[in-house]
Structure formats: structure tokens, C-alpha cells
Amino acid sequence: xxxxxxxxxxxxxxxxxxxxxxxxxxxxxxxxxxxxxxxxxxxxxxxxxxxxxxxxxxxxxxxxxxxxxxxxxxxxxxxxxxxxxxxxxxxxxxxxxxxxxxxxxxxxxxxxxxxxxxxxxxxxxxxxxxxxxxxxxxxxxxxxxxxxxxxxxxxxxxxxxxxxxxxxxxxxxxxxxxxxxxxxxxxxxxxxxxxxxxxxxxxxxxxxxxxxxxxxxxxxx
Ligand code: DX5
Ligand code: ZN
Numbered sequence: 001x002x003x004x005x006x007x008x009x010x011x012x013x014x015x016x017x018x019x020x021x022x023x024x025x026x027x028x029x030x031x032x033x034x035x036x037x038x039x040x041x042x043x044x045x046x047x048x049x050x051x052x053x054x055x056x057x058x059x060x061x062x063x064x065x066x067x068x069x070x071x072x073x074x075x076x077x078x079x080x081x082x083x084x085x086x087x088x089x090x091x092x093x094x095x096x097x098x099x100x101x102x103x104x105x106x107x108x109x110x111x112x113x114x115x116x117x118x119x120x121x122x123x124x125x126x127x128x129x130x131x132x133x134x135x136x137x138x139x140x141x142x143x144x145x146x147x148x149x150x151x152x153x154x155x156x157x158x159x160x161x162x163x164x165x166x167x168x169x170x171x172x173x174x175x176x177x178x179x180x181x182x183x184x185x186x187x188x189x190x191x192x193x194x195x196x197x198x199x200x201x202x203x204x205x206x207x208x209x210x211x212x213x214x215x216x217x218x219x220x221x
């Protein structure tokens with residue numbers, strides 16, 4: 001069975017109690033903290049930046065932090081998130097002027113690098129950089145907000161990326177983000193994903209452990 005990882009998106013957490021929320025969701029069985037960075041320019045929303053990432057590290061969070069940069073320009077934020085203690089740094093290729101350089105900056109900073117594809121973004125951005133990505137993130141909603149509905153065409157796109165990853169022979173995580181929950185996580189996994197971002201599906205429930213356990217039960221079927 002694939003090494004499945006659950007990555008709660010803290011976009012749907014209670015920001016007034018963020019440290020506690022992150023501790024709780026990790027204690028509930030989450031593997032990775034998905035950290036959504038929005039700039040009111042590349043996407044129509046404004047969230048949190050490197051200072052908050054650094055604060056979580058200072059608070060004692062040691063789990064991997066997956067910084068999903070929905071920002072333009074990209075490169076300045078890469079250095080900030082390396083310094084802030086991010087583990088993965090992913091960005092949208094069309095928001096970077098020099099994709100290869102941005103990926104290399106992430107690697108040089110000791111972080112895992114990744115490209116993010118919106119539902120309408122073509123996969124050809126992968127063509128010449130497969131050796132420089134540690135993660136490929138497919139958006140299954142248009143970025144900017146939590147709580148949107150999963151776009152079904154993502155399943156075909158996941159199958160295409162899974163083929164490319166398998167053909168590369170490299171250990172690249174395939175993450176999916178947007179509208180993921182207990183009801184659809186099994187079919188998303190069957191299409192090839194191994195890392196599942198879920199915001200509202202986890203944080204809008206009372207019992208994070210029960211929700212994450214139900215997701216894992218679906219993945220084990
Ligand atoms: C959307 C963000 C997602 C979002 C997912 O732009 O990248 O990570 O928080 O939220 P849900 O799981 O509620 O769709
Ligand atoms: Zn995200």
C-alpha cells in the first residue's frame with residue numbers, strides 16, 4: 001500500500017488559537033501541516049506568511065510544514081520560508097519567471113521542492129524539471145479559498161501525473177488540494193495521489209481524530 005499522508009490545511013483552523021489547533025490536529029493523527037500563503041495578487045485572498053511559520057516552529061511544532069505559496073513574485077518568499085523552517089515549499093509555475101531557478105533555490109535551502117498546478121494549468125511545466133521536484137501538487141479547486149467543491153477532472157490529471165512520476169523512477173509525492181474529504185479520498189487515492197490536503201473536512205468537524213481515522217479507513221479499503 002502507498003505511504004499515504006494526511007495534510008490538514010490550517011486555512012480552516014481557528015487563527016486565534018493557531019498553535020493549539022496545529023498541536024491538536026497533529027495529535028489527532030495528521031502527518032503534515034499544510035500552510036496556505038495567499039497574497040491578494042496571485043490569488044484573491046490574503047492569509048499568513050513566514051512570520052507565522054516561524055512562530056509555529058518556535059511554539060514547538062516539529063512536524064513537516066508544507067508551505068503552499070500562492071504568491072507572485074515567488075522567489076523572495078522562498079528565502080523567507082526557508083529561514084522560517086518550512087519543510088516543503090511549493091509554488092505555481094506560471095507565477096515564477098524562472099521555474100528551474102526557483103526550484104533550485106528551494107533545494108539549496110535544504111527544503112523539498114514542488115510545483116502546483118491549478119485545474120486549468122497544463123502539465124508541460126514539468127517537462128524539463130522532473131529531476132528537481134520532490135512533490136507535485138494538483139489543485140482540485142481554483143486556489144484562493146477553503147470549502148470549495150472538488151473538480152472531478154482532477155482525477156484524470158492525477159492519473160497522468162502518476163504515470164509520469166512512475167516513469168521517472170523518482171520518489172516524488174503526489175499531493176491533491178481542494179474539496180478532499182472522507183467521501184472522495186478513496187477515489188482520489190485510486191487515481192494516484194498519496195498526499196491529501198484537507199481543510200474544511202477536518203477543521204469544520206468537532207473530532208479531528210475521528211475524521212482523520214475515517215479518512216485512513218477509506219484509504220485502507
Ligand atoms: C485553496 C487552498 C487549500 C484549501 C483547501 O486555495 O490551497 O489548501 O485550504 O481547503 P478545503 O479542504 O476546505 O477545500
Ligand atoms: Zn493549499
